[in-house]
Amino acid sequence: MRSEVSIIGAGTAGLIAAKRLGELGIEATVYDQKRRLGIPVRASGILSISGLSTLGIDYSGCVTNSLVGANVHAAGHVMRIRSKRPVAYVLDRKRLNDACHDEAVANGAAVIGSRRIYGAELDRLAGNGVVIGADGAVSAVASHFGMGASPGMVLTWKAEYEVEALEDGIVELFFDNAAYRGLFAWLCPNSRDLLEVGIGVDSRYGNARKSFSKFIEHSEVKRILGGRRPVSEGGFLIPTGMRSLIARDSPGVLLVGDAAGQVKPTTGGGIIFGGNAAIMAAQSVKNHLDGSGKLSDYSSQFMRRYGLDLAMHSAINKAYSSVGTGFMGRAIDVLNALGVDGFLGEYGDMDRPSLMLKRFFLRNLSV
């Protein structure tokens, strides 16, 4: 019998895996519980331009805004990080999902909606070949095949308002460990006249909905929103940390994207790491099918490429989550005085802090 490749979840990670498999000559079947894929897309998308270029997806029709910097706030102190050129795009997530879908289908994938896969059906699909779990933070594939629990979760609440941003092209980030420990609150100009307001809090320390309600009562935020009602809002989960196992040889199961926990703990961003993991997973499936490698090679390859960056993101997140907000405000002043704002503007890398340091040392140590 011909070996089948079944992908559970038609989010960006699952669809990028399907597209890459098609390019490698393997036609995968993607299942999703939703009837209309990509709707509702419960997240915004700020993606680094450098990271986007690694996904191999034509995202040109999905860009709604360009970002050149961020203002980082804590206890009334601000660090202003500016780049000379756009470093990130805000993408329409539905359009991005549609682009991934169309490219997967153009490369031979079959995408089947309204099909929730769990339990015995997972065993059947794994018995027929390889299963790729791309089924998000609360992964049925990971639980069914005993691939470890997610080490932590951030609860988020976000809403969009028809309001102009304070400064176009700039994201405002607010840190306050007393109110929303574990991540931050943000104001992001999704487009010129659509402002996203969001908050993320470690599930051990708070309730995102309550923290959000308090945050929008903050005098400055209240003034910006000017009493308007949100045009959309909702609460979502972000995994923070990788599961202990992301690949099994027997039965053949791989996890990609949020299902694996391939998310930056500093920001909750998972599309770039998850998409790149999906490309690596596809290659491991190809190697497994032609006998030149094992499925579990995927795990070591992913950690070789991204392990240091994920460890650095995790250390930064632990550092800012463990100090008082007043201390963080004072730290911002010290960092500004040391020129860290300029350093981040020039060398900053939203995804890969290891490359940021490498670029800095290469440029400054070379004569």
Ligand SMILES: Cc1cc2nc3c(=O)[nH]c(=O)nc-3n(C[C@H](O)[C@H](O)[C@H](O)COP(=O)(O)OP(=O)(O)OC[C@H]3O[C@@H](n4cnc5c(N)ncnc54)[C@H](O)[C@@H]3O)c2cc1C
């Ligand atoms: C508020 C918020 C803001 C964010 N902002 C950013 C950002 O700016 N930049 C960034 O990079 N990331 C961001 N993220 C993270 C990003 O949304 C995720 O990392 C990304 O969506 C993960 O993609 P995925 O394909 O792994 O999983 P998902 O997008 O969660 O897709 C999983 C799919 O699996 C399907 N599914 C689940 N279970 C089953 C089942 N049993 N059977 C069949 N189908 C199933 C679901 O219907 C879904 O379509 C944000 C997340 C949140 C919550």
